[in-house]
Amino acid sequence: MPSPGIAIERPKGRAALEEFARLPYYIYNRRDAWWPPDILNEVDLLAGRSPLSPHIEIEPMCARRNGKLVARVSVVVNHRYNRHWNERLGQLVHFEAMPGEGEAVATMLERAVERVRERGMTAVRTGFAAFLDYPYAIDNYNELPSFLLRGNPPYYHCYLKNAGFETEKGQTDYTAALTGEILERYRGMVEAAARGGVRVVSWRGFGFLAAIDGWTDVTNSAFERHWGWNPVSRAESRTMLSSLWDTPVADLSVLAVVGGEVVGAVFSVPDLSATLAYVKPGMRLAPERGGGTRGALINIGVVEKMRGRGIARAMAAHSFLEMARRGARYAGYTLVLDDNWASRRTAESLGAHVTSNFLTYRRELAGRAR
Numbered sequence: 404m405p406s407p408g409i410a411i412e413r414p415k416g417r418a419a420l421e422e423f424a425r426l427p428y429y430i431y432n433r434r435d436a437w438w439p440p441d442i443l444n445e446v447d448l449l450a451g452r453s454p455l456s457p458h459i460e461i462e463p464m465c466a467r468r469n470g471k472l473v474a475r476v477s478v479v480v481n482h483r484y485n486r487h488w489n490e491r492l493g494q495l496v497h498f499e500a501m502p503g504e505g506e507a508v509a510t511m512l513e514r515a516v517e518r519v520r521e522r523g524m525t526a527v528r529t530g531f532a533a534f535l536d537y538p539y540a541i542d543n544y545n546e547l548p549s550f551l552l553r554g555n556p557p558y559y560h561c562y563l564k565n566a567g568f569e570t571e572k573g574q575t576d577y578t579a580a581l582t583g584e585i586l587e588r589y590r591g592m593v594e595a596a597a598r599g600g601v602r603v604v605s606w607r608g609f610g611f612l613a614a615i616d617g618w619t620d621v622t623n624s625a626f627e628r629h630w631g632w633n634p635v636s637r638a639e640s641r642t643m644l645s646s647l648w649d650t651p652v653a654d655l656s657v658l659a660v661v662g663g664e665v666v667g668a669v670f671s672v673p674d675l676s677a678t679l680a681y682v683k684p685g686m687r688l689a690p691e692r693g694g695g696t697r698g699a700l701i702n703i704g705v706v707e708k709m710r711g712r713g714i715a716r717a718m719a720a721h722s723f724l725e726m727a728r729r730g731a732r733y734a735g736y737t738l739v740l741d742d743n744w745a746s747r748r749t750a751e752s753l754g755a756h757v758t759s760n761f762l763t764y765r766r767e768l769a770g771r772a773r
């Protein structure tokens with residue numbers, strides 16, 4: 404039994420879900436710069452009204468001490484993921500917690516793990532769930548992380564290990580400095596691919612909605628056996644991405660076309676720190692972190708039969724050249740598994756270096772005594 408004053412609750416109703424979604428404000432508000440949550444989308448997801456809702460069960464849970472919200476997590480069973488991988492994996496997403504709340508956090512995480520077990524799952528993961536959550540930072544704690552990535556406090560690792568989690572995967576984030584010399588090399592990469600019959604074209608040039616379909620098909624195929632991924636439908640991708648048609652995403656994201664067939668796809672974003680991050684007044688972000696000078700490649704895939712021909716390199720180079728043309732001095736190559744050497748070598752061949760590191764955790768629930 405937890406100490407008196409500690410209560411674990413299942414938030415229900417709009418006000419409670421909004422309070423849940425707002426917890427990060429109390430954890431990160433002292434930071435010079437951070438990415439605040441998208442409250443409306445998060446509440447929709449928790450209320451079962453997101454494009455992902457038909458595929459997942461989600462149950463938010465929070466811990467209070469003496470009435471104050473001190474930690475939160477959502478228990479997810481993603482049926483589409485489990486069917487795809489033939490697994491029975493539960494996922495803990497949205498984990499956030501205040502410092503010095505070890506007992507409340509341990510109680511909440513144990514209840515959350517219990518819910519996963521009750522649903523017949525044999526393992527639980529936290530720190531990566533496609534389109535739902537990203538891994539835990541293990542460095543650069545006080546810097547603005549790359550877009551989409553976590554900048555959690557360091558004490559989260561103790562909370563998670565005290566709850567019986569082990570490291571499942573390491574991930575890295577790369578950054579390339581867009582110097583004159585490297586941009587010249589990029590032009591050579593795009594030209595070499597063109598000589599080999601590979602046309603790299605922006606989503607805008609291809610036709611934005613058709614490009615979303617191309618991205619969906621290539622990504623489903625290229626990522627079929629990529630750890631952590633589950634397939635997505637064209638309709639879902641269109642719902643998630645079509646509003647971006649008139650933004651720089653349409654110029655930075657590219658497809659690779661060979662003989663009329665789309666064989667590669669990249670999704671990239673401009674520097675979003677001015678519009679989406681909270682930056683303390685008077686604070687200037689380091690140029691490699693944001694402030695208008697860092698674009699980011701978020702996702703890259705090439706269908707298996709066309710790999711090893713420089714297509715990924717050419718697509719990323721095209722995207723990075725467009726970032727530079729629009730004033731970026733740095734390009735992120737975001738989130739690569741430590742053991743994904745094809746992607747790591749692609750990043751390295753673009754002159755990028757590892758600049759941040761992350762972890763995903765897992766706890767086995769069956770077949771092991773703990």
Ligand SMILES: CC(C)(COP(=O)(O)OP(=O)(O)OC[C@H]1O[C@@H](n2cnc3c(N)ncnc32)[C@H](O)[C@@H]1OP(=O)(O)O)[C@@H](O)C(=O)NCCC(=O)NCCS
Nearest residue numbers: 625704705710711712713714715716739745746748749752
């Ligand atoms: C990663 C991926 C996009 C690379 O595509 P690709 O078109 O085969 O890559 P390229 O031919 O442009 O090669 C780029 C560099 O990586 C190297 N490389 C590519 N595949 C490799 C592999 N399997 N092992 C080692 N190096 C590899 C190439 O030699 C080249 O380096 P170099 O310029 O120093 O010679 C492709 O393997 C893929 O779609 N994988 C599945 C999805 C995925 O993992 N995406 C990235 C998620 S972070």
